[in-house]
Amino acid sequence: xxxxxxxxxxxxxxxxxxxxxxxxxxxxxxxxxxxxxxxxxxxxxxxxxxxxxxxxxxxxxxxxxxxxxxxxxxxxxxxxxxxxxxxxxxxxxxxxxxxxxxxxxxxxxxxxxxxxxxxxxxxxxxxxxxxxxxxxxxxxxxxxxxxxxxxxxxxxxxxxxxxxxxxxxxxxxxxxxxxxxxxxxxxxxxxxxxxxxxxxxxxxxxxxxxxxxxxxxxxxxxxxxxxxxxxxxxxxxxxxxxx
Amino acid sequence: xxxxxxxxxxxxxxxxxxxxxxxxxxxxxxxxxxxxxxxxxxxxxxxxxxxxxxxxxxxxxxxxxxxxxxxxxxxxxxxxxxxxxxxxxxxxxxxxxxxxxxxxxxxxxxxxxxxxxxxxxxxxxxxxxxxxxxxxxxxxxxxxxxxxxxxxxxxxxxxxxxxxxxxxxxxxxxxxxxxxxxxxxxxxxxxxxxxxxxxxxxxxxxxxxxxxxxxxxxxxxxxxxxxxxxxxxxxxxxxxxxxxxxxxxxxxxxxxxxxxxx
Ligand SMILES: [Fe+2]
Ligand SMILES: [Fe+2]
Numbered sequence: 001x002x003x004x005x006x007x008x009x010x011x012x013x014x015x016x017x018x019x020x021x022x023x024x025x026x027x028x029x030x031x032x033x034x035x036x037x038x039x040x041x042x043x044x045x046x047x048x049x050x051x052x053x054x055x056x057x058x059x060x061x062x063x064x065x066x067x068x069x070x071x072x073x074x075x076x077x078x079x080x081x082x083x084x085x086x087x088x089x090x091x092x093x094x095x096x097x098x099x100x101x102x103x104x105x106x107x108x109x110x111x112x113x114x115x116x117x118x119x120x121x122x123x124x125x126x127x128x129x130x131x132x133x134x135x136x137x138x139x140x141x142x143x144x145x146x147x148x149x150x151x152x153x154x155x156x157x158x159x160x161x162x163x164x165x166x167x168x169x170x171x172x173x174x175x176x177x178x179x180x181x182x183x184x185x186x187x188x189x190x191x192x193x194x195x196x197x198x199x200x201x202x203x204x205x206x207x208x209x210x211x212x213x214x215x216x217x218x219x220x221x222x223x224x225x226x227x228x229x230x231x232x233x234x235x236x237x238x239x240x241x242x243x
Numbered sequence: 244x245x246x247x248x249x250x251x252x253x254x255x256x257x258x259x260x261x262x263x264x265x266x267x268x269x270x271x272x273x274x275x276x277x278x279x280x281x282x283x284x285x286x287x288x289x290x291x292x293x294x295x296x297x298x299x300x301x302x303x304x305x306x307x308x309x310x311x312x313x314x315x316x317x318x319x320x321x322x323x324x325x326x327x328x329x330x331x332x333x334x335x336x337x338x339x340x341x342x343x344x345x346x347x348x349x350x351x352x353x354x355x356x357x358x359x360x361x362x363x364x365x366x367x368x369x370x371x372x373x374x375x376x377x378x379x380x381x382x383x384x385x386x387x388x389x390x391x392x393x394x395x396x397x398x399x400x401x402x403x404x405x406x407x408x409x410x411x412x413x414x415x416x417x418x419x420x421x422x423x424x425x426x427x428x429x430x431x432x433x434x435x436x437x438x439x440x441x442x443x444x445x446x447x448x449x450x451x452x453x454x455x456x457x458x459x460x461x462x463x464x465x466x467x468x469x470x471x472x473x474x475x476x477x478x479x480x481x482x483x484x485x486x487x488x489x490x491x492x493x494x495x496x497x498x499x500x501x502x503x504x505x
Pocket of ligand 2: 077106158203204207
């Protein structure tokens with residue numbers, strides 16, 4: 001978690017201009033880009049067919065809990081935006097397009113992980129109903145506090161989620177890199193998963209940008225709101241990786 | 244058996260591609276009961292639940308179960324058939340329970356192939372519910388040859404040290420049936436569906452141990468009644484996404500639809 005903050009945040013703080021945000025993003029994905037080339041080389045087919053390595057118990061555990069926590073997180077995101085909608089849009093109709101756009105992206109993320117959970121036969125989080133209630137409560141209560149608080153909620157959530165996806169991507173890259181180093185092939189299952197995670201991570205960071213553009217920092221008291229929400233996110237991630 | 248070595252190799256080949264059961268010891272929470280590990284389509288599966296020698300003995304011993312039950316006697320016969328008369332006691336620590344597990348696991352794994360045969364036919368059941376019923380029935384029929392020995396087996400499975408693994412295998416069977424039936428729901432109905440089917444399966448199996456009707460027609464009727472009950476009571480079968488209706492989100496939507504401005 002802390003590593004994420006040092007990757008994503010300082011670049012943002014140093015420069016407020018939009019082009020710097022893309023710099024921050026590319027900084028955090030530098031190893032990702034390298035491995036993308038490496039893995040596309042492996043899949044685009046050398047003449048000798050390479051073997052694939054069986055997954056270790058540890059790797060399967062990691063993948064199970066990663067897909068599970070991502071599903072819970074995206075469920076929560078959908079519900080947060082759904083709950084925030086009416087109170088915010090009543091007072092700020094001009095945000096309709098933005099809120100709808102972010103909601104639709106979350107809905108697509110949620111669908112993506114639902115499919116992956118089913119396909120790879122991972123069980124969903126047993127606390128699914130609890131996440132539903134908490135996310136709706138969080139979305140609704142920050143929305144009634146006003147636009148700034150709602151955006152601070154998005155800022156806090158997306159910061160944690162973005163960092164969380166980055167951590168997953170890094171672990172996957174290590175896995176894939178290890179296979180390549182040992183002369184094994186990396187199949188589409190993992191290159192696809194990596195590109196899916198990268199795409200979703202980038203979209204989460206866009207949400208973070210939108211929140212900052214819409215005065216998330218003006219929420220009072222910003223430090224308390226984001227602090228509490230981010231601690232809550234970390235707790236929820238910790239729990240749904242396990243339960 | 245004329246050629247134990249090649250028989251063993253064939254057995255190993257038949258066991259290898261199948262999925263393993265979860266390796267970690269089970270605890271009492273529902274989430275560990277339903278522990279599932281990422282299933283890869285790109286990578287070779289992890290090693291099966293039984294070693295090569297173990298598989299050879301168990302497969303041979305399984306043929307003696309109708310006559311001798313899930314017992315040490317069947318295992319001894321099996322070891323002899325597999326050409327390994329001396330080492331059987333040391334390989335199979337849990338003896339009869341391992342033989343029971345062999346039955347549970349191999350019959351569960353056989354369902355995948357059965358479902359392919361069943362569901363490509365023209366008269367295949369259309370909906371998920373119908374497929375669940377058909378697969379559950381198939382699995383029950385796989386008990387046919389050993390059903391007269393099954394009450395003894397249940398007594399072994401009910402011993403405290405074997406209960407966690409027995410329940411885990413039951414959960415794995417329910418999961419397999421819902422997956423093969425094509426159910427894609429990954430909301431909390433995932434849990435209720437598996438729990439409900441586990442209950443239906445267990446009670447029907449118990450009924451089957453006392454059923455002497457031809458072709459187990461009474462068991463078939465019993466199964467249909469239980470599944471109908473489940474459908475009428477909770478709608479756990481076939482009702483996808485119902486659980487979301489219990490969330491606060493739905494609560495808010497209801498209030499909003501009633502004109503409450505939240
Ligand atoms: Fe998302
Ligand atoms: Fe997001």
